[in-house]
Amino acid sequence: MISVHGLTKRYALGSTVITAIDNVSLDVRTGEFLAVGGSSGSGKSTLLNIIGCLDRPDKGTVVIDGQRTDQLSEKRLNSVRLNNIGFIFQAFNLISSLTVYENIELPLLIRKDVSADERRTRVNTFIEKVGLADRRRNKAHELSGGQRQRVAVARALATRPGIVLADEPTANLDSHTGIEVINLMHQISRDENTTFIFSTHDPKVMNRADRLVRLEDGRIIEIVDNAGRDVSIIDKIESAGKYTG
Amino acid sequence: MRFFLLSLRNAQHNRNRSITIAMFVGVSVLVYLLLNAFVSTAQNKTSEAITDSLLGHVQVRPNTDDVAPIIDMSADWGTSNHFTSTQVDTALDVFDRLTNVEATPVIRLNMLVGQVSNETTVRDGGEQVGVVAIGFRGEIDHYLQNLKLETGSGLGSGHNDEVVLSSSTASKLGVSPGDPVTLSAEAINGTVVTLRATLVGIGDAQSLSGFEDNLAYISFNVGQQLKGLAQGEATEVMAFGNSIASAKSLRGNVDETLGDEFLVTDWTTQGGFISGISTAFTGIFYVFLLILMVIVCILIVNMVAGVALERSKEIATLRAIGYDKTRIIMIFLIEVLACGAAGAIVAALLAWLIGAALRTHEFAVGSPADDVIGSTFTLHYSPLAGLPGTLVILMIVGLSSLIPSAQASSRNPAEALNED
Ligand SMILES: Nc1ncnc2c1ncn2[C@@H]1O[C@H](COP(=O)(O)OP(=O)(O)OP(=O)(O)O)[C@@H](O)[C@H]1O
Numbered sequence: 055m056i057s058v059h060g061l062t063k064r065y066a067l068g069s070t071v072i073t074a075i076d077n078v079s080l081d082v083r084t085g086e087f088l089a090v091g092g093s094s095g096s097g098k099s100t101l102l103n104i105i106g107c108l109d110r111p112d113k114g115t116v117v118i119d120g121q122r123t124d125q126l127s128e129k130r131l132n133s134v135r136l137n138n139i140g141f142i143f144q145a146f147n148l149i150s151s152l153t154v155y156e157n158i159e160l161p162l163l164i165r166k167d168v169s170a171d172e173r174r175t176r177v178n179t180f181i182e183k184v185g186l187a188d189r190r191r192n193k194a195h196e197l198s199g200g201q202r203q204r205v206a207v208a209r210a211l212a213t214r215p216g217i218v219l220a221d222e223p224t225a226n227l228d229s230h231t232g233i234e235v236i237n238l239m240h241q242i243s244r245d246e247n248t249t250f251i252f253s254t255h256d257p258k259v260m261n262r263a264d265r266l267v268r269l270e271d272g273r274i275i276e277i278v279d280n281a282g283r284d285v286s287i288i289d290k291i292e293s294a295g296k297y298t299g
Numbered sequence: 300m301r302f303f304l305l306s307l308r309n310a311q312h313n314r315n316r317s318i319t320i321a322m323f324v325g326v327s328v329l330v331y332l333l334l335n336a337f338v339s340t341a342q343n344k345t346s347e348a349i350t351d352s353l354l355g356h357v358q359v360r361p362n363t364d365d366v367a368p369i370i371d372m373s374a375d376w377g378t379s380n381h382f383t384s385t386q387v388d389t390a391l392d393v394f395d396r397l398t399n400v401e402a403t404p405v406i407r408l409n410m411l412v413g414q415v416s417n418e419t420t421v422r423d424g425g426e427q428v429g430v431v432a433i434g435f436r437g438e439i440d441h442y443l444q445n446l447k448l449e450t451g452s453g454l455g456s457g458h459n460d461e462v463v464l465s466s467s468t469a470s471k472l473g474v475s476p477g478d479p480v481t482l483s484a485e486a487i488n489g490t491v492v493t494l495r496a497t498l499v500g501i502g503d504a505q506s507l508s509g510f511e512d513n514l515a516y517i518s519f520n521v522g523q524q525l526k527g528l529a530q531g532e533a534t535e536v537m538a539f540g541n542s543i544a545s546a547k548s549l550r551g552n553v554d555e556t557l558g559d560e561f562l563v564t565d566w567t568t569q570g571g572f573i574s575g576i577s578t579a580f581t582g583i584f585y586v587f588l589l590i591l592m593v594i595v596c597i598l599i600v601n602m603v604a605g606v607a608l609e610r611s612k613e614i615a616t617l618r619a620i621g622y623d624k625t626r627i628i629m630i631f632l633i634e635v636l637a638c639g640a641a642g643a644i645v646a647a648l649l650a651w652l653i654g655a656a657l658r659t660h661e662f663a664v665g666s667p668a669d670d671v672i673g674s675t676f677t678l679h680y681s682p683l684a685g686l687p688g689t690l691v692i693l694m695i696v697g698l699s700s701l702i703p704s705a706q707a708s709s710r711n712p713a714e715a716l717n718e719d
């Protein structure tokens with residue numbers, strides 16, 4: 055359960071102040087598969103980064119599973135990221151010098167509560183889950199975009215986090231592959247009861263979400279339950295969601 | 300700790316950069332190891348020459364107000380300070396009780412050496428050479444380590460009054476072993492004592508030639524007569540311990556036992572300008588090394604800063620998945636140290652090979668260093684001697700990597716992830 059209240063984040067750019075997130079309040083159920091939509095610059099990444107404890111808000115509170123995270127020390131934030139949160143990025147962000155196996159293993163290497171045996175089991179389980187068992191020894195540059203993102207999904211999930219944050223996970227993929235990756239995420243979300251929050255411009259991707267939160271200029275302008283069911287809304291979002299530069 | 304895998308993988312991945320780091324560290328270590336071997340060989344040679352031919356390891360003298368280092372610029376051994384025979388025995392007793400220590404009473408004095416004409420009278424106006432002389436009793440022959448005999452023998456050849464001269468002094472006088480020479484010096488009562496002695500040996504100074512041109516060794520009884528001392532009296536007691544390195548502890552040991560009337564010193568403080576010259580050469584070496592290390596530091600800082608910039612997204616990703624700053628700094632540190640250590644190991648092997656190849660090679664030494672360390676020089680390479688310095692170099696390399704990696708790990712990951 056994630057509870058965000060009155061969240062505000064501002065950036066000072068010279069003399070002007072940009073309000074990237076403006077008084078956002080939102081509750082996310084455990085196990086929910088939530089999409090965040092909105093045009094470019096609407097504040098999607100900023101919101102995800104704050105929920106993901108990568109950044110701090112200027113105002114407002116974030117409560118993750120009963121724990122307030124907006125005021126935590128850097129050290130504690132670090133441990134929340136390590137233990138409770140998984141990240142998936144638009145550009146995959148795999149470590150180029152490591153193999154598929156080692157990339158997935160990476161967050162587990164620093165988890166003191168995960169034994170070497172457990173680590174091996176988990177990495178193998180998730181490699182299977184994302185269908186890359188035969189590519190475990192390959193380096194990232196030897197994989198296709200879709201394969202890379204599946205490695206990233208496995209890396210994010212191997213620590214068994216309660217929450218996975220994915221900032222435009224399909225934006226660098228063709229739409230068919232993008233849907234495949236979203237379906238994979240959706241499947242795992244159901245299997246593991248993991249909360250997924252992902253941002254996207256792609257209506258077909260939004261289609262898979264339990265709920266769609268639409269941002270504009272840092273504010274929530276619309277929350278749509280079962281987004282995929284209402285095709286007209288998706289169309290509306292699709293036109294609004296075009297990149298404006 | 301297994302996350303260091305990432306350091307090694309990164310080092311493998313950026314092979315060219317890793318090789319560059321390894322090469323720079325390796326070259327520095329190689330230069331350091333070889334220069335260090337040269338400098339310490341030279342210093343050892345000088346130190347041993349100083350102790351063997353002039354000072355012994357530990358010296359015991361009367362404790363008076365006008366104490367100066369035994370070897371100073373004037374090399375004036377004309378002092379009238381001396382020990383009574385009881386004092387000499389007291390000092391010798393202390394050394395006797397220690398194992399592996401050789402001690403001897405010594406008489407140091409300034410003297411003139413002169414030719415003796417065929418008519419067996421002292422030739423007025425004949426060639427005379429001023430020297431400083433050391434009189435030994437017993438079988439102490441350490442001085443022959445440095446004054447390599449060319450002809451004749453050392454002290455104790457059986458003649459009553461003996462003198463050993465350096466080849467340059469002997470050739471100035473035109474004398475050879477077996478020839479009589481006159482020795483004159485000022486005794487403690489102010490009178491000039493002249494006596495006849497036999498030149499028993501001529502030697503060539505290996506090191507300290509500048510000094511040893513004016514140095515003579517005489518038998519103890521000759522010293523006593525010239526100095527006007529009674530039986531058993533001496534100006535000093537000199538001792539040789541296990542090694543020059545143990546001289547300080549030997550000095551401390553003896554100093555504790557002997558009373559206030561005895562001044563106990565060791566060669567490290569008595570070498571005067573000769574030790575000074577060798578220290579100066581060592582100093583130049585360290586300054587050179589310092590400059591080398593500054594260059595290596597700048598290089599490593601720049602390289603790691605470049606790597607950190609290149610990997611800013613990777614660092615942000617690691618931060619996002621829960622790696623803290625310290626771990627990220629460690630990943631860089633281990634990567635740099637692994638490359639550096641690889642370079643250092645190759646350098647150590649090379650230095651060892653070069654050291655082994657040069658073991659028998661005699662380097663010619665130019666002026667003015669030849670006056671101190673001798674005209675030829677053979678390198679003694681000891682593989683372990685350079686280990687502490689090599690570790691220091693690696694430590695400096697590691698520290699240099701900390702600055703840019705700490706900077707990189709402190710960036711806000713959200714911002715770094717946002718970059719293209
Ligand atoms: N580090 C920053 N410094 C200054 N302004 C920033 C910073 N990060 C974001 N912003 C601004 O905050 C606003 C929201 O940015 P954000 O990246 O959250 O948008 P977004 O919805 O993710 O856009 P996109 O779809 O293009 O990724 C933008 O106007 C952006 O310029």
Ligand SMILES: [Mg+2]
Nearest residue numbers: 098099100221
């Ligand atoms: Mg964004």
